[in-house]
Structures are given as C-alpha cells and as structure tokens.
Amino acid sequence: MKKILITGGAGFIGSHVVRRFVTKYPNYQIYNLDALTYAGNLENIKDIEAAPNYTFVKGDIVDADFINSLFAIHNFDGVLHLAAESHVDRSISDPLAFVRTNVIGTMNLLNAAKNQWKNDFTDKLFYHISTDEVYGSLGAEGLFTETTAYDPNSPYSASKASSDHFVRAYGETYGLPYVLTNCSNNYGSYHFPEKLIPLFINNIIHNRPLPVYGDGNYTRDWLFVEDHAVAIDLVFHEGKNHETYNIGGFNEWKNIDLVKLLCQLMDQKLGRTEGTCAKLITYVKDRPGHDLRYAIDASKINTELGWKPSVTFEEGLERTISWYLDNTEWLDNITSGAYQSYYKDQYSV
Ligand code: NAD
Numbered sequence: 001m002k003k004i005l006i007t008g009g010a011g012f013i014g015s016h017v018v019r020r021f022v023t024k025y026p027n028y029q030i031y032n033l034d035a036l037t038y039a040g041n042l043e044n045i046k047d048i049e050a051a052p053n054y055t056f057v058k059g060d061i062v063d064a065d066f067i068n069s070l071f072a073i074h075n076f077d078g079v080l081h082l083a084a085e086s087h088v089d090r091s092i093s094d095p096l097a098f099v100r101t102n103v104i105g106t107m108n109l110l111n112a113a114k115n116q117w118k119n120d121f122t123d124k125l126f127y128h129i130s131t132d133e134v135y136g137s138l139g140a141e142g143l144f145t146e147t148t149a150y151d152p153n154s155p156y157s158a159s160k161a162s163s164d165h166f167v168r169a170y171g172e173t174y175g176l177p178y179v180l181t182n183c184s185n186n187y188g189s190y191h192f193p194e195k196l197i198p199l200f201i202n203n204i205i206h207n208r209p210l211p212v213y214g215d216g217n218y219t220r221d222w223l224f225v226e227d228h229a230v231a232i233d234l235v236f237h238e239g240k241n242h243e244t245y246n247i248g249g250f251n252e253w254k255n256i257d258l259v260k261l262l263c264q265l266m267d268q269k270l271g272r273t274e275g276t277c278a279k280l281i282t283y284v285k286d287r288p289g290h291d292l293r294y295a296i297d298a299s300k301i302n303t304e305l306g307w308k309p310s311v312t313f314e315e316g317l318e319r320t321i322s323w324y325l326d327n328t329e330w331l332d333n334i335t336s337g338a339y340q341s342y343y344k345d346q347y348s349v
C-alpha cells in the first residue's frame with residue numbers, strides 16, 4: 001500500500017486527479033490535503049469521500065510545523081502538489097497571498113519531503129504541477145517548449161515560476177526526485193466561476209453581461225481537465241526523474257471566438273433564439289499585464305509517454321455546458337456570499 005499525498009484536491013484540477021487516483025489505484029492510500037479556501041469545495045469530491053483508500057486532511061501548506069508533522073505521521077511515498085492560489089486577477093489585487101501559498105507553501109512541502117525521506121529517495125517522487133504562464137507571452141507565432149526561458153508577467157505566474165525554480169533547485173542540490181509539468185488552460189466540470197469559461201456560462205444562465213477584457217484578441221490553448229488528469233497520472237508513473245513535460249490541448253482560441261462559440265452552444269442548450277446570448281458580450285477594461293498568447297508544444301509528452309488529448313474542444317465544451325446546466329445547485333452554492341463581493345470589486349458593478 002503506497003501512501004500518496006495530493007495537495008489542493010478540493011479544487012478544480014485537484015478534484016479530478018484525486019477522483020482518478022482513488023478509483024484507479026485501490027492499492028494507494030490517497031491523502032487529500034486542502035485548506036478549503038474560497039476555491040476549495042468538498043462537494044467537488046463528494047462521490048469518492050467514502051472510499052476506503054481515501055482520507056481528507058484540512059490544512060494549510062503555509063504552516064510548516066503542520067506540514068512537517070503530517071509527513072512524520074504518514075511518511076508519504078509520493079506527493080502530487082496542486083494546491084495554489086490560481087487566479088491571475090486575484091494575484092493583481094493581492095500578490096502576497098500568492099507568494100505565501102505558491103512559494104512558501106511549496107518550500108514547506110519540499111523541505112518536509114527532503115527531511116522525511118532523509119536522502120533515501122528509493123521509490124519516492126515529488127510531482128509539482130505548474131502552468132504554461134511561467135513562460136510569459138508569445139507573439140502571433142511560435143510555441144512554448146520545455147526549454148523556453150521563463151519570463152512571467154503576473155504576480156501569479158511569477159509565484160509559480162519561483163516555485164518551479166525551487167523544485168528544480170531541490171532536485172539539483174539535494175537529489176530530491178521530482179517531475180514537473182507546465183500545462184495550458186484547463187476547462188471542464190467543477191471549475192470555479194471566476195475563470196473565463198465557467199464565469200461566462202454562469203453569467204449567460206443569469207442573463208448578465210459577459211465581460212471580455214480589452215479587444216478580446218487574446219489567445220489561450222484549452223485542454224479538457226480530464227485529459228490533464230490522464231497526463232498527470234502518466235507523468236507520475238512513467239515520467240523521467242528530474243524532467244519537465246509541457247501539457248497542452250493543441251487547441252488555440254482567441255477569447256472572442258471562444259465566447260461566440262460558447263454563446264452559440266448556450267443558445268441551443270437553453271432554447272434561446274440564435275444570437276440572444278451574444279448580445280450579452282461587453283468589452284471591458286483590460287487586465288493589467290495581460291499576456292497576448294499562450295500555446296504549448298506538447299510533442300515531448302506525446303513522443304516519450306504517448307499522451308495526447310482524447311476529447312475535442314467541441315465535445316469537451318458541450319459536456320462542460322451540460323454539466324453546469326445539470327449542476328446549478330453547485331453553482332448557486334458557491335456564487336452566494338463572498339463571491340458576490342469579489343464580483344463587484346473585480347467588475348465594478
Ligand atoms: P483551484 O484554485 O481550483 O484550486 C486550488 C486548491 O488549492 C483549492 O482547493 C484550495 O482550497 C487549495 N489551496 C489554496 N491554498 C492552499 C493552501 N495554502 N494550503 C492548502 N490548500 C490550499 O486551482 P486549479 O485551477 O485546480 O489549479 C491547480 C493547480 O494546477 C495549480 O497549481 C495551478 O497553478 C495549476 N494549473 C492550473 C491550470 C488551470 O487552467 N486551472 C492550468 C495549468 C496549471
């Protein structure tokens with residue numbers, strides 16, 4: 001029985017990873033460590049909470065004493081580290097929160113793993129889940145590869161870049177076994193409605209304006225979250241020690257084109273006349289330091305580990321919209337309370 005620590009498992013991507021590991025690997029005891037911030041929600045993993053190989057631990061990765069004692073009690077064999085402050089807009093209004101969780105929190109986990117494993121790293125692995133945003137912004141051409149120089153532009157991406165550097169440094173300096181992945185924009189079920197796709201689905205449901213930043217000509221590379229979970233599973237089990245893998249959807253969309261497609265699909269799903277949802281599109285003040293374009297070259301994970309996305313964007317988006325329409329209670333529960341004041345501050349409404 002291996003003991004695996006997954007951090008941030010009550011969040012968007014983490015909940016899909018926890019579900020996959022708990023159901024696919026009955027011989028692993030999965031510990032899901034999450035502070036349950038505004039972005040963490042036990043409803044996201046309700047379906048597996050009674051599984052015998054699953055334990056939820058509420059705790060903050062910024063608390064070094066707590067993290068050290070957790071490692072001392074359980075002596076984990078592997079760590080999949082997803083806990084983070086993850087929203088760029090929030091990093092602009094409160095950058096220090098991102099330094100605390102993303103930098104100090106990651107350091108605490110690295111220290112605890114290094115000290116607990118005491119240089120006997122046999123069959124041990126620290127897997128750090130990161131983002132393509134560390135590479136900065138692309139122009140109209142080119143793709144991010146694993147050797148693209150780091151050039152982060154937002155406090156969020158700077159904090160993730162910093163954590164990536166510390167993971168590598170612990171590998172080089174102390175021999176800590178690690179793998180690291182940098183992934184593009186995810187979408188799918190359980191995505192908190194502060195990010196573009198779930199925010200716009202929720203606003204369409206409620207006939208609210210769709211706030212497109214700037215001219216909407218920013219490009220992102222979208223990946224269905226369940227395909228990301230498959231890639232994470234593969235890298236955890238077959239990735240080479242001290243290697244980085246880029247993960248992406250081979251699926252670039254300008255924001256405005258994506259929003260128009262979303263509006264078209266939502267008109268159909270909600271039985272509204274064609275063009276109704278698109279009337280909600282509203283151009284608003286741009287995000288400061290807004291990165292123009294992200295696009296991933298995922299050929300390394302494809303050729304070395306045989307991974308590629310299995311879900312087309314049209315299928316993934318359709319499944320995502322259906323999930324939100326079938327789960328309006330989940331949406332309503334998390335958009336009451338603190339979400340309302342966040343929304344007012346962010347969109348000046
Ligand atoms: P999320 O914001 O949905 O979830 C983050 C989770 O971490 C939440 O459950 C939250 O409660 C928990 N958390 C936050 N601070 C914590 C702390 N101090 N201690 C313990 N738990 C804490 O994030 P997500 O979108 O699921 O992203 C997960 C990871 O994947 C992050 O590291 C992010 O940088 C990375 N990533 C995200 C995307 C994306 O498109 N969402 C793409 C690439 C990489």
Ligand code: DAU
Binds near residue numbers: 184196214218
């Ligand atoms: O690339 C990976 C990253 O993708 C992850 O590391 C981050 O955790 C994740 O949040 C995401 O970052 P983005 O900033 O790209 O995602 P977001 O959904 O916030 O925005 C997507 C695009 O849509 C971006 O160009 C900004 C724009 N946008 C976003 C919001 C919330 C709008 O035009 N209006 C909005 O209201």
